[in-house]
Amino acid sequence: MHMKAYHIIFSLLLLTLAACKSEDALENPDNIPGLGGDTWPPGPIDVWINDSLTTPLNVAVKYKWDQGELELNKTLVPPREEKVIPVLSTIKQVWIKNYDLVAGEYFMRKYCPKFFVLVGSASWNPDGTVILGTAEGGRRIVLYDLNGFRTKNMPGYVPEDSATVKEMFHTIEHEFGHILHQNVMYPLEYKRISVGRYTSNWNNVSDEDARRDGFITAYAMSAPDEDFVEMIATMLVEGKQGINHILDNITGNGPNGTTPEQARAILRQKEAMVVKYFADTWKIDFYNLQTRTRASVEALIR
């Protein structure tokens, strides 16, 4: 008897479940606004990006404002439209083309970050420093301060603008350096060269003082990874002569008591390890890349 009662209850329950199957027809997902990203009638900039970057390199560029890609607490502005193509084409010229020439055409297709976000202004930190670029996960690079970008071929160029141009490529080479070492780590000995001298207080140190202590820039003092990629970026953008010039101008002892001779030796050791890392890991002749990159930079500012 008990058994039967359970049967009845069980079938009632089944009935309940079946009865409650309430199927609302799914709406056509095409009607969801903004699904799959924003679209707009393509203009000349969109066509250029598609032909020059997306088709050959599978790189997407977001130049229109999208707060979701950026820090939510910062005051930022989108780039001027007239800056987008000049900046992207110089990036192709200085960075992508030179890697293509030195490392073969497949290297960049594989490792080139696939997504660029462009911002018109720099990103100001509360302590007064500015961020000019960030990289994430080997995929995404955010470039700031496009509106300040002016090469010698643009109207209104003054020699001081060369600093912004160099800074832009310094940023790109810096971030790409991160992508390389995030794929294959550099030798751990590098981290031991300046061990104990890395500091979060780097922004209170001038580049001059940092160099006296064996760091190529003040930012290189912030962490070994930054040190490594700052070496890459500075060497590429300043060129061999520029590096020699920087080293020759180290005079006086550093804040940590490093003598100029020691500082120069440390920087030369770091340089050698960067060159070896490129040769061993990526089969890239770094000095060849350096010569070409510096020549491309000079073509923009001299």
Add this chain to the structure above:
Amino acid sequence: MKRVLLYTMAAFLVLASCSKKDDPVFDESPDVRLNKVLAEYQAALAGAPNGWNAELRTANGSLYHFHFGFNDANRVQMYADFDTLTASVRKESSFRLKALQQPALLFDTYSYVHILADPDATVNGGEFGLGLSSDFEFSLDTLAADSIKLTGRFNGSKMILRKASAQDLQAWQNGQWKNALLFESISALILNYFKRLNVGGKAYEISLNAARREITFTWRDGGGIPRQHTTTYSFSGNNVQLDTPLTDGGTTISTLSNLSWNAGTSSFQVNVNGTQAASIAGAIAPMIPDLNAPTRWWQYMADREYFWTSFFGFHVNGVDDAFKIRSIPGLYALVFVPRFGSEQGVIYDLAAFTSVSGSNLNLLFGAAFRPPVFTTDGRVIFRYFGTLGDVPPEHEEKYINTASLLNSTSGFYLVQTSETSYDMVSATDAKAWITWLR
């Protein structure tokens, strides 16, 4: 009994669980409604034949005007009353309507709207990292027949769009707004620090803060008593509109219009309240000097054994950092140290070029001055005493220009511009000045 209870409960369960009523509050899904709202806004924006007049009040409270012409291909053309360029050159950029948490209007490439929000203070005179606290991403609050209300999504500035008439658009195209905006060129065209509005035989000293759209009038009233009036202003067509009119006895000033610059006399012709002819010209001395300012300025740092800081040195004849001191590598600032040291029994002040390492200020080189002379008419006179440190030959000119200007025999007026800052203005012709910060 127990079983009956069980069945009854089960039956209730069945009945209750079968309530399939969905009862949506709205008769369409959120996506359908959102698309509809966005389409409505798009139709409204692109459907105004003469575009839209916009009033934007930033979070700082300053009022700016725009004229927008939207189309159906995500492009917008605009004028703005930011400066004479934005008021006369129509600029095209991109916009889009997007479903964020609310339907939103985004100006998504750089346009005149972004100038106000640019974190680079050299663009708009605001603060670094903040700009003028404005927005370019707006939520669409309400859509009426011929107006749209919007609220900035980042700083909360307010914008109202109203359908424009053909005349509204013409007012931009034929240069009326540009003419009014000439008002903000006063500081660039009149080289004197002090400027006066002369109207009906009476003079009012004016000082302008273009970034905050604020103007201060200083004058003596009929009884000779010093008066001051500070108000924000905005532009409308050909007018500069004072938000709070100035009243001086029977005189009221509420608008300035019809500006024109006369290079021959270095002055502006202008109409007050629409009709009364007036002029704005430079002056070489303040109308009401702050007699104690020089001693107050000097004593403040003497008491604290500290220094006044100037990052850009002297502004001379319309040129910022006229002596190019910023081109000295590693320069932190030009600082003024009262009672820096003593030599041959003279306790001297020092105007020092300095650099910074860590938290230390280093003296590069500097000019020493004997104790200053404070005149009864509110000036301070510095008297050169000597040079401290070695001046590298390539910076000699910058040093000598700065030191000899400081040494000028007529001295300087001091104008306190805020609790922590003074402008020190050459009494020779008021065409050179330097800003000291605490």
